Amino acid sequence: MFTDKEKLLHDLNGNIVRLGSIFNILNKIENSKDQEISKNEMNQMLEDAEQTAILLNNDIKTFISINMNN
Amino acid sequence: MLNIAVIEDDKYYRKDIAGHLSRFGKVDEGKSLSDAITLFDARKYDIVFIDLNLSGKMEGLDVIKEAVKRKIPPIVITGYTSEKLVSRAYQLGCKHYYNKLDIQNSFEEQMAPFLRSLVYKQEDDIFSNSFVTRNNILIKNIKLVTEQMFLKNNKVFITGEKGVGKTTIAKFIHKFSTGSMDSFIHVDIPTLENNMIEPLLFGYKKGAFAGASDDFKGLIKQADKGTLFLDEISSLPPSLQKKIIKVVEDKQFYPLGSDQLIKSDFRFITSTNENVEGLIESERLRPDFYFMAKDVELIIPPLRERVEDVRPLVDHYINKSGTSLLVSNDSLKLLENYRWHDNVRELKKLIHSFCNCNTEMISLINLPEHVIENTIPSGQSTPLASVYTKGISNFIKKHGLKKLIETIEIESFKEFYEKNHFHYMNTLEELHISRTAGYRIKANIKKLDKERHLVH
Structure with a gap:
């Protein structure tokens, strides 16, 4: 249904959004006394953020290489 | 407020x-088609936000179909912007299509105005479908209180004379801030026997006291996730007010005869028809209870100060009775200017009395005399003034001189008594009358009130 480029753009978009969401959630915790987070949850977020950053890095590399070849 | 699924x-x-x-x-979350179906079956949502790609599959399109089947407007939020997919989503019934990144970066510009318009529409629908009030200030205050209750879980303290519609408004606040599917527990405290208030509120274990033949889940527990409305709080003994403060703050309590801690998270509304300062002074209302229960205070004005509500209320109760009773314009004008001592409750009784006796039309001829005599003419402030505007000789012709003197005495007394903050001796002094005359006039007022009640 989708071309490779469409899939790639979707992944790129998804990973940017995911990182942005993690940042927003951390920001809310920082700014609000009501929001709490356990150490485990925090570690999980950190791991997910690292993983997402790696994926995003790869997506960007692929995106640039496709565009350069074109 | 809206019921939202994501x-x-x-x-x-x-x-x-x-x-x-x-x-x-209220937002509920799901991550798959099956989660969506479970949510949709459990609650009526006003709107659902759907990601098209759910765990690598395009299940979002099926979620749109399920939402449309249940008449829930679906909004797509996705990273896919292919034209084919957009048109497929619209074909299936999607109402709006947003890019996730746009929403994340500019929620306020992209999404907030749309959601705000839905909330306003919902408010308007509720206000026009179930009659609450047409008084703009009261509508504004109710909306404000509801929002405070929803967003900050604020506790609401409602004050207003008897019969002004405190319960109706409490129900409305509940419906709008928690959703109609959550429980609304209305405790009309004056109707309960004093020794039964605590067991009913807190619940009890079998054998906790003589007569406790079974376990009973108290009303506080029944209000879990919903609203607890304690009506006429001054009838709640101060010792119990202290206990309620703890329950509202801790959200947990022990039922009578039980050592098991019960949790209950509810929104809290209280009301009184009496003067709060007087209640605190007479120690019928604990100041710490009042300050705990009054994050926001909603004052409901008496019906005589909400003239715009009289006509819609007359229509509302006639429609509810299922009769085709007509009301002459003169009568409506008179009803708008009547004092309504018992407020909406009195109006409801009056309309019911006409509906029950198969009258075809309410007119000046068949309106009860006390309604006509206690009507404040527009632009005038007291019933006494109505005696003058109708003409003294007309009044004497109809009722006699004795009645005129009695009316003047009663209305003057009432006016000065209110002006003197219900201080009896000051009233006598200002009226230049003796104690005996004062007692005689008071007795006449009592007699008149009694007659009015008999008429009701």
């Missing part, structure tokens, strides 16, 4: 957007 597989984006959406209503 179907999104990315837990971080889901949590992020749910945080934004929670300003506009």
